Each structure stands twice: as C-alpha cells, then as structure tokens.
Amino acid sequence: MTTGPTHLRVLYPGSFDPIHLGHVDIIEQAHELFGSVVVAVMHNLAKPSGLFPVDERVELATQALDHLPGVTVVAQTGLAVQAAQRAEVDFIVKGLRTAGDFEIEQQMAHNNHAVTGVRTVYLPCRPELGYISSRFVREIAKYGGSIDHLVPAPVAEALRRTFDGDQN
Numbered sequence: 369m370t371t372g373p374t375h376l377r378v379l380y381p382g383s384f385d386p387i388h389l390g391h392v393d394i395i396e397q398a399h400e401l402f403g404s405v406v407v408a409v410m411h412n413l414a415k416p417s418g419l420f421p422v423d424e425r426v427e428l429a430t431q432a433l434d435h436l437p438g439v440t441v442v443a444q445t446g447l448a449v450q451a452a453q454r455a456e457v458d459f460i461v462k463g464l465r466t467a468g469d470f471e472i473e474q475q476m477a478h479n480n481h482a483v484t485g486v487r488t489v490y491l492p493c494r495p496e497l498g499y500i501s502s503r504f505v506r507e508i509a510k511y512g513g514s515i516d517h518l519v520p521a522p523v524a525e526a527l528r529r530t531f532d533g534d535q536n
Contacts, residue, residue, distance in 0.1 A: 394463035
C-alpha cells in the first residue's frame, strides 16, 4: 500500500559522471518515499573534474530529473556527510546494486552516523538496471557503442558530442 511521500528531505550523493538510468531509478524511488531529494554532485577540488565538468554534470542531472518536482541538483565538495549537514537533510540515500555495494556503503554509513548522527537509507535499484555504471557508460560511449538504453537522452547526446570522432 503506497500512501505517498512523507515529505522528509534526503540527500543522494555521487559523482554522476555521467548520471545514468540506475541513478534516476534510485532518485525516483527516493522521491516517491520521501518527497524531497537533494542530488549532490560531489567533486574534489584537488582532483581533475572527470569526463564532464561539474557544472555540466549538474545541468545534465537537472535535465534528466526535471520530471520530478521536489528534486534539486547541487554541486558539493568535501564529504557526503558534510553535504548532508549543509543541505539540512533527514537522511542520506544510497543505491545498492550488489552485495559488494552493501559492504562498502555499510562501512561509510556507520562512519557517517558516528561522526554526525546522519543515518543512511539503502534503496535497491531495479534488477534490470543493476549492471549500469558510469565508468562502463563512458567506456562504451568512447568506443561508439549504443548507450541510449543506459542513460537519459540529454546525457546520450552529451556523450556523443564529447566522443564524436574519438574512437581510439
């Protein structure tokens, strides 16, 4: 029985380089359950920005999620738990694909709670999306493979523009 969102505010952190359909699935679930989701595009100022600059990752995520009222996308630095405190959220949300994800996320969740008291909620992605990762999406796109079934349309276009003619 679904009663609708409870109107809690949650943070979903990640690099989103790029955002893919597995991410969108977790965000949609979090939106349904909690009502308000802050998607935090995390970046380390001391490291290279990745394939897409942070501002473009924010824009691509915003476009991919524009169908969800109550979802905002922001850039954040530092630790995810610090971003959660800055955003004044009730929980951090993390998506799980595999048992390995659970082991890594559980250790982070315990540390985050010990340091700040912020709790983590796990959401499993739909089984048919569990194989998708940003790293694989970037690699497939680089070599000209089909990515339309892996990422939102604006991301597919951005990847094609980025790798146009770069088939090495």
